[in-house]
Amino acid sequence: EAGVTQSPTHLIKTRGQQATLRCSPISGHTSVYWYQQALGLGLQFLLWYDEGEERNRGNFPPRFSGRQFPNYSSELNVNALELEDSALYLCASSLLGQLNSYNEQFFGPGTRLTVL
Amino acid sequence: RKEVEQDPGPFNVPEGATVAFNCTYSNSASQSFFWYRQDCRKEPKLLMSVYSSGNEDGRFTAQLNRASQYISLLIRDSKLSDSATYLCVVTRSSNTGKLIFGQGTTLQVKP
Numbered sequence: 454e455a456g457v458t459q460s461p462t463h464l465i466k467t468r469g470q471q472a473t474l475r476c477s478p479i480s481g482h483t484s485v486y487w488y489q490q491a492l493g494l495g496l497q498f499l500l501w502y503d504e505g506e507e508r509n510r511g512n513f514p515p516r517f518s519g520r521q522f523p524n525y526s527s528e529l530n531v532n533a534l535e536l537e538d539s540a541l542y543l544c545a546s547s548l549l550g551q552l553n554s555y556n557e558q559f560f561g562p563g564t565r566l567t568v569l
Numbered sequence: 570r571k572e573v574e575q576d577p578g579p580f581n582v583p584e585g586a587t588v589a590f591n592c593t594y595s596n597s598a599s600q601s602f603f604w605y606r607q608d609c610r611k612e613p614k615l616l617m618s619v620y621s622s623g624n625e626d627g628r629f630t631a632q633l634n635r636a637s638q639y640i641s642l643l644i645r646d647s648k649l650s651d652s653a654t655y656l657c658v659v660t661r662s663s664n665t666g667k668l669i670f671g672q673g674t675t676l677q678v679k680p
Binding site: 484486488494495496497498501503508509511541543545557558559560561562563 | 571573610611612613614615656665666667668669670671672673
């Protein structure tokens with residue numbers, strides 16, 4: 454069974470541009486989560502989508518946004534890129550919108566975004 | 570203060586050693602607890618959930634102390650392949666969908 458997939462693997466942008474990152478969840482999973490892992494920092498929760506709706510967002514500015522499509526895949530958009538947005542962006546999916554010990558979040562390999 | 574705190578290490582141990590990692594969390598309403606493993610430049614993968622009664626999976630033992638808000642992971646008979654960063658993860662009591670990660674503890678097992 455295919456795991457969570459993300460594209461592109463690497464993305465290089467300049468300050469002020471927009472970046473679009475994509476994620477396809479494991480088949481059957483309806484929830485998609487986005488996390489940012491900046492160098493030297495831990496993983497920070499960005500967004501949670503379930504059944505096409507944004508369920509929760511982390512402490513990030515509005516220029517971080519996204520959406521979930523009817524096939525449960527998801528897109529993360531980052532507008533007006535800043536140098537400090539350079540990070541590994543990880544997408545995860547789970548079976549249900551409720552997190553308990555049986556609904557593990559499975560992570561994709563990530564998109565490494567570099568802002569010059 | 571970070572909500573989940575870990576000693577970043579690195580812990581350098583010889584093969585066969587026993588090593589213990591500790592983690593503290595500040596929110597007493599935290600509900601679920603996990604240890605994830607992250608290899609260099611790879612995605613995190615669930616190692617094990619942590620239950621109040623403690624749980625064991627092969628060479629790995631996890632303990633939770635809710636009163637002290639403390640989680641531990643014990644690795645026995647360390648293998649070279651155990652070299653990785655170990656992430657302590659908690660969730661809050663409400664359904665936020667959010668995993669709260671510690672900074673991670675780096676383990677390097679040497680031959």
